[in-house]
Amino acid sequence: MRVGEIVTAGVLALLSIYLMYKASANGIGYTRGSGPQGGFWPFWLSAGMLISTGFIALNWVRQVSPQSRSQEPVLDSFGLKTLLLVGGGIIGFVALIDIVSMYGAVAIFMLYYIKLLGQHSWRLTVPMVLLFPLGLFFFFEGLMQISMPTGMSFTDPVYNVLYDIIY
Amino acid sequence: MEILSLLGDGMLVAIQPLNLMLILIGVTLGLFIGAMPGLGSVNGVAILLPVTFLVPPGSAIIFLAAIYYGAMYGGAISSITLGIPGASTAVATTFDGRPLAMMGKARLALVAAAIGSFVGGTVANVLFTGFAPLLATVALSFGPPEIFALMLLAFATFVGLGGDDIAKTVFSICFGLVLATVGFDQVSGAPRLLLFDLSGFLGGISFLVLAIGVYGIGEMLWTLESTRGKITTTDAKMSVKGIVEDMGETARKGWKGTATGSFLGFFVGVLPAAGATPASLMSYAITKMLSKNKHEFGKGHVGGVAAPEAGNNSASTGSMLPMLTLGIPGSPTTAILLGGMVIWGLTPGPRLFVDEPDFVWGLIGSFYVSNIFALLVNICAIPLFIWMLRMPFTVLAPLIFVLSVVGGYAAMQDMFDIWLILAFGFGAFFLRKFDYPLAPAVLAIVLGPIAEPTLRQSLLLSSGDPSIFFTRPISMPIMVIAILLILMPAFKYLRPRRTSAAE
Incomplete structure (x- = not known):
């Protein structure tokens, strides 16, 4: 489980980066007169996902979650x-x-x-x-x-x- | 006194033999339509709308409103017995309803849902009768900043009070919100986030795809794996005495949730952009926040079933209010009802109460009668639902998988979505293994389509200045509470450190 926890966090971090990249295609800034661009909301939410995976990894290093301490296999x-x-x-x-x-x-x-x-x-x-x-x-x-x-x-x-x- | 007299007249209209029969048929049909995963009140009302041209307009809308009522009760049934929220309004019911069923307390969960729904509906009817014009005016004062603040509050309750890993909860909320943005940008109309350039994503990702994937496939796989196939859902016993005892337990443990859901649900339902789904989710979250036993929520707390059910039933009545008084539908179902009224030659709006008092008060009277019938039909049908749970799990499990796939297809009519359900299901299975809470993602994909446009409209109103949320009298306190709840985990984290430093 311990290895699985960090691998899952890594995969989710990559997914977050991919989503940030896709969202940026619609523009992530603010256009005067028409408000935030189409990618603004999903880009910053994906950034939030990426930051969260960073904290999950930090908790893994500190062995806070039960999964980060477990030596059981993910699937027996x-x-x-x-x-x-x-x-x-x-x-x-x-x-x-x-x-x-x-x-x-x-x-x-x-x-x-x-x-x-x-x-x-x-x-x-x-x-x-x-x-x-x-x-x-x-x-x-x-x-x-x-x-x-x-x-x-x-x-x-x-x-x-x-x-x-x-x- | 005048209102009571008008209501009395309306009741007399509602209990005419034809109307009474239509209410009974409507409530029963609605109950079973609502219980079927993938179908909700909107399907029932839309499909049966042509049938109503056979009867007078007053009876027609009474019939459709009865279907709406029945479906609101029925949504809880699949959430509790199968663990699949049949409609978005019943997502929150799954959080505690399913664990109760898994503990052999399905009867208690079903009774709590029925009682919560009944009380929610009754409170909403009383509020509707007494304060319809006033509340319609208050609801109109809710603009985009206020609605966004409410949405933020709903997310904040999950972050601030979730007993789960906070980082994983935040990830789950953000992920659900991002999924809600897939498809077309609602403002510019441009395609957005077409993942892996697959054209199937052009239609967006429906809440049902994620909910059925997570609960119908992922949760079921996890249950089969984690219990080693030894699942005990077969202990629920059926007896009249047991139902009476469950009513007592609901009254003792679920009254706070029922009260919260009844009042909050009605007000959220009245708001034009909201509806029964945010109402049920917020009722659940606020009930959990106010409970002394927060840790029991999500593991099978009666209040966790009664609150969302009271909330969604109350909101379904509340959403009728802007439709009748202002001509603004509060939910997709009321939009269809509104269309029906226009076809029947009625004009919803402030004049409706003056020009068509028989119609309006007959409809309001039918809300009361439908609510009583829905409770009776629901309680009478509990043995049928319990019987379903007595099946061996190796028969029940394939039924759940099949209903997930068939229900998913019925809702969207697209095989791409079925494959997406499987992808989410397998993904949810692995995330569940690592304790990622998935309910916030489902909450987020439901509320995302309300949150994003209101945020963008607010920023457009203020020329990009976010202080708009803190300068308006209604949005400001809601925002402050939401931010405090979001920061609560940080306070909790710092408090023991300060204490230990002081020592």
Whole structure:
């Protein structure tokens, strides 16, 4: 954790400098008649971020925060496994939206999480995988009239049937 | 006496069978729309506006106001049960509502939210009834310097009173404010801070993207990792006796927050540029500031739920005031209501109270009735929400992840924002590991779009002279309090040194 704390502060300091650079493109001064320029507010706030990271680094040197004294790893094997399985699953879910549609991706993600990660029975998994996306479809498309991505054209036959029900 | 007589007439209008039915439907619909992440009162009112052309104008606005009320109650539900603030007005409810749910006290949190909302709504209704024209005039005296001073005060309460690492808190606030500036410069219209030159940033970063990323993804990953997958949200028991006991506990521990939120929320709601979100955040911050048990806030304090809920409900009624009396909407939802009134042939403004007394007092009467219905529907629905929490976490967690993604898409209709939600979620997970407080960043991205234009307008008014904030009678005391709060950590730092030097 101790190394992680200073590395995080360093990364955030670099981010602050990048934001200051981007903000300066809009001008950071004051124009008579039109007030502060567009970059004025974000530039000085980014400078505030940079100064804050300086204090975080100072606290690290003085070992003030619990993280700056801790010798534990940032992620142990359980943490890494959780991040890969759960976080990876979420990334996969979002990546699938443009292919199998929002509701298709929801069904696949529910199957992955409830059956593979949660190791629940098929009796619980199947209704959740089928009914939850259907419920979302009727709520968003039918009641709220908000269209979600329908994926590639092979999903059209399914959506034609569903749209016939609500329209 | 004349006001009471008019209010009595208005109540009679509100309890006509058609209006009563519309109130019940509106409140129930609003409750579920508000509870869905990504959807808020503005969606419900906008989508159901065409439906109202089927009924008379008076009944139509009563229906829409009931949806608004219901959604304000409903926003707390996803904050407490899922840990995702469904709307910006419910961000502050997450701070203590979620920890209470994690401790198996979801029922208490839901009851505190309902009671806080009810009291906030009732106080606001009374203030609205008695002081509408007067308060509208006071609100108009708030110019850009006063509004900016209020925003600074909101940030200062987080810096001065945050128990967290001050440097990390300041970083978090500044980061949220910078994120709020991404997109187009509101004054010049020029593109600004297009990070990594990605065109997706042209539309700016919505508060929901950050809030869903932080709470729906980051916080969930952190919870799964830090509890080693052994999460105990399933202890909440459901019984009528339990609900009554929770009401008692809310009254004992949450009365200060409820009172603060009710009065402060109404006044902030009345201000044309503010609305229910700053009201709820400021109610939370001020309640924390005044509490003897500051350290309990953020870890599951009843007052931390009641205060923002009282604040946002009170403000939602307050924001109706400038709309009806001046024709100025105080929030996006009231802007749509205003549009509806114009379509129905009504002209909001000072003459409305004189020209259309039946309409105005019928609407005010419906506020009281809607508030009672919203409380009853909310309390009756608590078992349903508790049932959700009884699910195994390996079923609840994917539901939360899915609602985060689907709700995020529903709000913005852009896949770029979904990827941004994931980026913020993973970033929040790591920042959480190093104890960076993320609530101030969410607060800042909500208030940033109000703070920056008011600062720039103020400096423009004064030709760049910052003393404008200290020479106006309303902004000056607010600025002084804000600066003292910002300097408080330095005082705390110096005090023990002086003491030890004296010894």
